[in-house]
Amino acid sequence: xxxxxxxxxxxxxxxxxxxxxxxxxxxxxxxxxxxxxxxxxxxxxxxxxxxxxxxxxxxxxxxxxxxxxxxxxxxxxxxxxxxxxxxxxxxxxxxxxxxxxxxxxxxxxxxxxxxxxxxxxxxxxxxxxxxxxxxxxxxxxxxxxxxxxxxxxxxxxxxxxxxxxxxxxxxxxxxxxxxxxxxxxxxxxxxxx
Ligand code: 5GP
Numbered sequence: 001x002x003x004x005x006x007x008x009x010x011x012x013x014x015x016x017x018x019x020x021x022x023x024x025x026x027x028x029x030x031x032x033x034x035x036x037x038x039x040x041x042x043x044x045x046x047x048x049x050x051x052x053x054x055x056x057x058x059x060x061x062x063x064x065x066x067x068x069x070x071x072x073x074x075x076x077x078x079x080x081x082x083x084x085x086x087x088x089x090x091x092x093x094x095x096x097x098x099x100x101x102x103x104x105x106x107x108x109x110x111x112x113x114x115x116x117x118x119x120x121x122x123x124x125x126x127x128x129x130x131x132x133x134x135x136x137x138x139x140x141x142x143x144x145x146x147x148x149x150x151x152x153x154x155x156x157x158x159x160x161x162x163x164x165x166x167x168x169x170x171x172x173x174x175x176x177x178x179x180x181x182x183x184x185x186x187x188x189x190x191x192x193x
Contacts, residue, residue, distance in 0.1 A: 003037055004153065004176045005190050012188060014181045018128075018156065019100060020188070026153065027060035027125055038175060039067030042123065042151040045173040051121040051148050053077055053114070055140060057096075057107060057132055061124040064153055068123055077114065079107040079136060092142045094135035099128040107135050109143075116144035127152040127174060130161025137170065154178065157191050 001009075013021040025031040051072050056065035057079045065076045081096075082105065091108045098105060114120070122136045133150065140147050147170055155162045155174035165172050177191040 001190070002041075002175065002193075003034070004041075007031075007034060008154070008176055008178070008188055014183045014186050014188060016183045018159070018181070020126075020154065020156070020178060020181060022125075022154065026064075030063055035063055035067040036070075038064055038153055039069070039071050041175055042068045042121070042173070043071035046121060046149045046151065046171075049121070049148050049171075050119045052117070052119045053145075054121050054123055055079065055109075055114070055136055056123045057081070057136060060126075064125055065123045068121070068151065072121065074121075075113075077109060079109050079139060081105040082108050092139045094138045094142075096135035097129075097131045099126075099131065107132075107139070109139050111143070114140065114143035114145055118143065118145035119148040120145050121148050122150045123152070125153050127155040127161045127165070127172075128159045130159075130164050133161060133165060137165075149173065151175075 011024050015021055053074050054065045054069050054076045062078050069076045090111050093106050093108050096105050096107050120140045150170050150172045152174040155177045157177040157179045179191045180189045
C-alpha cells in the first residue's frame, strides 16, 4: 500500500453517493508534506517525459499542481470556473459538469498562457466520471498543445472516467485507485498497482 492509500484509510471518510471525503488532508485542510510527496510521486511516474506546463482546475487541483510544479520546475496554469456566458474571445472555454456539485460550469483559460509548443501535464485531485479531465484535455487541444500526461491523486476506478481516458490513449497515472467503497462500513478497497 502506498502513502496516499494509507492516508485515505486513516483519514478518508466514505459518504453516501460514492463520495470520498478527504477534506482533512487534501482538499479543505491540507497536509503540505503529503502534497509534496504527491508532487514527487508524479515526477517519478513521469520521469523522462518533457513537460513545459502543468494544467489543473480550480480549486482543489491547484495545491497538488503546485507541489508537482516544484519538481518539474514549470509554471502552473489553472482553469477558472465561470458561470458567465459573456466570455471574451481571448479565452479557451470548455463545459464541465461537476460530480460533487451536480452543476455545469464553463472552465476558461487565457489563450496567452497555453501555446501550441506546450507539453502539458494535466493534474487533478480526483477522477470520477472524467468530465473535469475531458474539459482540461479539450482546452489543451484547442490551443494546439500536447497532453504529455495526466496525473491524478485519487481515481475512483468504479466510475467510468479512468477507462474512457485510457481508452483514448492518454498516459494516465493515478496514485491511488479506489475500486470500491462502502458508506455503511466505511471500507475502501484499492486496485493493486
Ligand atoms: P469528474 O469530472 O471526473 O466526474 O469529477 C472530478 C471532480 O469532481 C474532481 O475535480 C473533484 O473535485 C470532484 N470529485 C469527484 N468525485 C469526488 C469524490 O469522491 N470526493 C471529492 N472530494 N471530490 C470528488
